[in-house]
């Protein structure tokens with residue numbers, strides 16, 4: 001027990017953010033407890049990354065094995081490919097249960113105390129926990145809030161969890177509707193359209209903004225649309241939002257123009273997945289006890305050291321990480337933030353380098369990126385008074401991609417013309433989610449295209465797509 005507190009560190013929320021922070025805290029010698037109100041592992045393990053990637057893996061194999069044309073080009077013929085929805089769903093559920101067990105055991109093994117209950121701040125250094133057996137108060141030198149996020153359901157949309165549902169139910173794959181509407185073309189919309197289309201569902205994708213995949217770099221989104229949407233059984237509405245959704249059989253969806261709000265159409269489908277973003281889980285956390293107000297979107301305000309802010313000033317010994325801060329709603333970002341918070345708690349000043357944290361959508365093929373989109377880089381260049389360069393290379397010129405019969409893909413490197421510093425890298429194509437890490441390491445080390453163009457890549461590998469883009473950057 002240090003400084004007269006029960007713990008050196010108490011973490012509220014045992015998602016991947018809280019878990020990452022706890023592991024690092026133990027490695028740094030801190031006596032640590034973690035409080036979890038629901039499922040150990042949080043969203044990623046139980047309702048997010050893990051089950052969705054299991055569904056993508058299984059449905060991706062179905063897609064591959066049913067692609068007779070592609071297999072024939074490799075000299076392979078295969079009979080009728082069958083799958084069982086329930087068995088695929090079990091694969092996802094079992095994997096989530098296994099990872100949840102592994103994560104819990106890793107904490108226990110390291111001596112992190114796991115406390116089940118609802119945690120909230122009861123003052124500086126003080127946490128109240130509501131458990132099945134009543135309320136108890138514990139104290140800690142430092143507190144990390146890692147309470148995550150929940151699906152956002154826009155007004156007018158009624159979710160019954162059966163015919164109209166969010167990813168929380170979607171990952172269970174309890175049905176395979178003949179015709180499903182997907183609201184939103186972000187990460188979840190894209191990944192689930194990959195799953196459902198591979199398993200034979202007809203899809204209508206509805207995106208409120210005036211282009212599909214609005215969060216992605218334009219060139220990548222355009223190419224991805226040509227491969228992931230257009231040739232598949234997916235109808236799209238763009239610039240249109242779901243004004244009202246009534247669950248049932250059929251599900252009734254009233255569509256309106258996003259800009260003019262005029263009614264456009266009403267469609268009737270078998271089911272609807274609402275994938276319209278996520279909101280922070282920051283209610284009833286006792287933030288008012290320490291004078292902290294969430295921002296207008298209810299995220300906890302933090303600086304890059306992950307210290308919680310009140311009126312722009314650091315609140316001593318209070319930290320927040322992960323989706324609840326809204327900085328980058330990704331699992332690996334949450335745990336990276338947790339490690340940074342612990343480093344600062346231990347007196348080693350560190351900040352999160354968001355520019356070098358990669359992201360990926362695990363569609364077939366995948367999309368990945370690190371750093372800025374071309375539009376964001378152009379904006380920065382305009383503000384700061386420099387020019388940007390853009391170099392692209394294509395999978396169709398890569399021997400390994402062609403050997404696999406996977407020539408659809410692109411790598412795009414955005415860099416400063418004057419210094420050569422890389423500002424962003426975007427990849428669409430086979431194994432893009434793995435290929436991005438070379439670029440992410442380069443960005444973390446502020447490397448230039450001139451240095452990167454001289455690195456030697458094994459031949460023939462997909463990594464040569466990026467190598468080629470760096471070489472083109474210095475050639476232009």
Ligand SMILES: Cc1cc2nc3c(=O)[nH]c(=O)nc-3n(C[C@H](O)[C@H](O)[C@H](O)COP(=O)(O)OP(=O)(O)OC[C@H]3O[C@@H](n4cnc5c(N)ncnc54)[C@H](O)[C@@H]3O)c2cc1C
Nearest residue numbers: 013015017037042043044048049119148322323329330331
């Ligand atoms: C379908 C889907 C797929 C995804 N796929 C990916 C992916 O492939 N890669 C990726 O990087 N990210 C992915 N994400 C995002 C990722 O899941 C989140 O970024 C990540 O889970 C955030 O971690 P966190 O620790 O901040 O919060 P969470 O994982 O949400 O954990 C927060 C935990 O805190 C608990 N909690 C909340 N309030 C309290 C309280 N007061 N007391 C006690 N406990 C509390 C909650 O019960 C929860 O367990 C996906 C998300 C979804 C929905």
Ligand SMILES: NC(=O)c1ccc[n+]([C@@H]2O[C@H](COP(=O)([O-])OP(=O)(O)OC[C@H]3O[C@@H](n4cnc5c(N)ncnc54)[C@H](O)[C@@H]3O)[C@@H](O)[C@H]2O)c1
Nearest residue numbers: 184185186187188189207208241242275276277329360361
């Ligand atoms: N592979 C991954 O890393 C991964 C996978 C899934 C989820 N996630 C995380 O989960 C978060 C949530 O994912 P998401 O796909 O729900 O959100 P998102 O923010 O990625 O996309 C939501 C989309 O829905 C659109 N939209 C919002 N309201 C609408 C309406 N009423 N009608 C039509 N369109 C509407 C938005 O314009 C946007 O394009 C992501 O931000 C991401 O951080 C990550």
